[in-house]
Amino acid sequence: NATALPGDAAQTVAELKAKPGGNIIMYGSFTLMRTLLQHGLIDELNLSVHPVVVGEGQRLFDAALPHALKFVAATPSATGVVTLTYAP
Incomplete structure (x- = not known):
């Protein structure tokens, strides 16, 4: 299952990471990956x-x-x- 996230990507992902739950997985968007990496929100990269x-x-x-x-x-x-x- 996938969910489109509204609003500012970095803020939304930071809020999701702060909540209890499983892993957050993202496929295929290197624009989003760059944004999340810039904000320190990526724990692991699988290339x-x-x-x-x-x-x-x-x-x-x-x-x-x-x-x-x-x-x-x-x-x-x-x-x-x-x-x-890789891990940042």
Whole structure:
């Protein structure tokens, strides 16, 4: 199940994190990821590397958001996709 969150993303996620409950999972929005990372609201990043070359795209991180990330794990799949786990 998914829920669209209204209002300011950083404020809404901060309020959700303050409440008891399970993990908050976000898929696919690197714009939102940048915002949450900038506000210190991400506990773990899971980045999947697919063995496909597309030749172009947008950078996940840019120079405006320097962050030190700690490598936690790498999990390969049978299809060649590798999921990299980092913690800020």
